[in-house]
Amino acid sequence: MPIIIFIEPDGNQKEVRAEVGQSVMEAAVQNGVKGIDADCGGSCSCATCHGYIDEDWRDRIDPADSVELDMLDFAYMRAEGSRLTCQIKVGDGMDGLLIRLPEAQA
Amino acid sequence: MNGGTVIVGSGQAGVSTAFKLRALGYQGSIALVGAEPGLPYHRPPLSKTYLVSAAGAERLHIKHRGMYDSERIELMPDCCVAAIHRDGKTIELADGRTIGYDHLVLATGSRARNLPPEQGGDAANVYTFRTLADATRLRGEMAAGRRLLIVGGGYIGLETAAVARSLGMEVTLIERDSRILGRVAAAETAAHFRALHRQNGVRILEGAGLDRLELHSRRAEAARLADGTAIDADAVVVGIGVVPETGLAERAGLLVRNGIVVDGAGRTSDPSIYAAGDCACFPYEARRIRLESVQNAVDMAEIVARSIVGMAAEYRPVPWFWSDQYSTKLQIAGLNLGYTHVAVRRVSDSVVSIWYYDQQRFLAVDAVNDAKSFMTAKRWLSGGHSPAAEEIANPSVALDAVSLCENAAPIH
Numbered sequence: 001m002p003i004i005i006f007i008e009p010d011g012n013q014k015e016v017r018a019e020v021g022q023s024v025m026e027a028a029v030q031n032g033v034k035g036i037d038a039d040c041g042g043s044c045s046c047a048t049c050h051g052y053i054d055e056d057w058r059d060r061i062d063p064a065d066s067v068e069l070d071m072l073d074f075a076y077m078r079a080e081g082s083r084l085t086c087q088i089k090v091g092d093g094m095d096g097l098l099i100r101l102p103e104a105q106a
Numbered sequence: 107m108n109g110g111t112v113i114v115g116s117g118q119a120g121v122s123t124a125f126k127l128r129a130l131g132y133q134g135s136i137a138l139v140g141a142e143p144g145l146p147y148h149r150p151p152l153s154k155t156y157l158v159s160a161a162g163a164e165r166l167h168i169k170h171r172g173m174y175d176s177e178r179i180e181l182m183p184d185c186c187v188a189a190i191h192r193d194g195k196t197i198e199l200a201d202g203r204t205i206g207y208d209h210l211v212l213a214t215g216s217r218a219r220n221l222p223p224e225q226g227g228d229a230a231n232v233y234t235f236r237t238l239a240d241a242t243r244l245r246g247e248m249a250a251g252r253r254l255l256i257v258g259g260g261y262i263g264l265e266t267a268a269v270a271r272s273l274g275m276e277v278t279l280i281e282r283d284s285r286i287l288g289r290v291a292a293a294e295t296a297a298h299f300r301a302l303h304r305q306n307g308v309r310i311l312e313g314a315g316l317d318r319l320e321l322h323s324r325r326a327e328a329a330r331l332a333d334g335t336a337i338d339a340d341a342v343v344v345g346i347g348v349v350p351e352t353g354l355a356e357r358a359g360l361l362v363r364n365g366i367v368v369d370g371a372g373r374t375s376d377p378s379i380y381a382a383g384d385c386a387c388f389p390y391e392a393r394r395i396r397l398e399s400v401q402n403a404v405d406m407a408e409i410v411a412r413s414i415v416g417m418a419a420e421y422r423p424v425p426w427f428w429s430d431q432y433s434t435k436l437q438i439a440g441l442n443l444g445y446t447h448v449a450v451r452r453v454s455d456s457v458v459s460i461w462y463y464d465q466q467r468f469l470a471v472d473a474v475n476d477a478k479s480f481m482t483a484k485r486w487l488s489g490g491h492s493p494a495a496e497e498i499a500n501p502s503v504a505l506d507a508v509s510l511c512e513n514a515a516p517i518h
Contacts, residue, residue, distance in 0.1 A: 030168075040401075041150055043430060045437050070477035070481070073478065
């Protein structure tokens, strides 16, 4: 099970054991990572699971599709590496994936 | 046990209330009492991905078990509440135990309406959609080549039809009214989804009243329509709406009228008792409404949690909903109650949005594969802006170039 590292909005680092096949958002929410709301439960409808993928990882994750890109336009503080974590599926090669979470989600 | 907060109902509203209370620094005890077994789960995927995935129920859990322990939320699954004793501020469980409360939150949700027994609603292969147990049983019926009859052309029926077709079932959907989505969407939205389902091989019969299901050995084998037509079926899904679970509140003498009546802070007619989610009827502009959605469950839970810890709280939602069918994503912002006309913005055959207006005032949008319209509309609704309908209807006018007019303040 890959370990994903989240930097919560207050700077606290939280490591979460994720299951292959679930989304990064699910791994975060089920384990109580602060800074991800994910109101819609993963349907790419709310843009409240926004996070910044660490630079080293950006090319190693499947890119966002057009719905996600449209939703990201409305995410709070969109920047380089912005993704909706509900759209990233956890894979075997993601051990050590680092994601910073924004100050607010909406 | 005495005092603290007791939450009745462990669906999205109940779970959200519990965790929000802790996030706001609430120190009292929290008991989360639920009628269903196991850990609380997300309901929306039940009629969508859950039916086609081989994955177990763990994927649906709202939080891991350890989170309830670390947040000191006492989860009490498999517990039915028999009564609320308001004088002594206790609830009584079906097994006779009592639990005291300072604050009681009713997050009892709603139950699926079924066909009455005389129409065959109690047959073994007739399914309503509410719980994980319902969906898991139905999943056992779903296999290529089998015939599924869906009664009701609302979102649950349409989502189930899409999943069943993707599994290779033969699907017939019957709708009693003259068209699908009659209660919830404009004819233009219904037309889009009718065409989508027909392209995908669903037989849709509108204006088709059900006389009864024909049973053999307690299983429905065919549906007899009001006009005498028979439709053979191996399984039947009934998606004809939900009824708020208000029995407990009514027996406790709380004010109930189309749901448990609450004020803008989520309080019922008893100031120690709150309600949130599907079961709660709250003030919305000049009306009182109930909403059956995740947004409503999550946002009302926050309002109730704020009220309990003594923070200011006034529920002023911008409602939103979604539905996934095949690879089509429908996102709805706002409420179309009382609309007088719509403007249709057609970007392509598959990207279209239907904008609802009451005269000049913008009320809601149904956005099909059009997240940009959905998110823009949400923003306009929360800011009280109405986009000019004739510009909306012209897709060559970019959304950020559409003229806006300020809404007059709603009448409260």
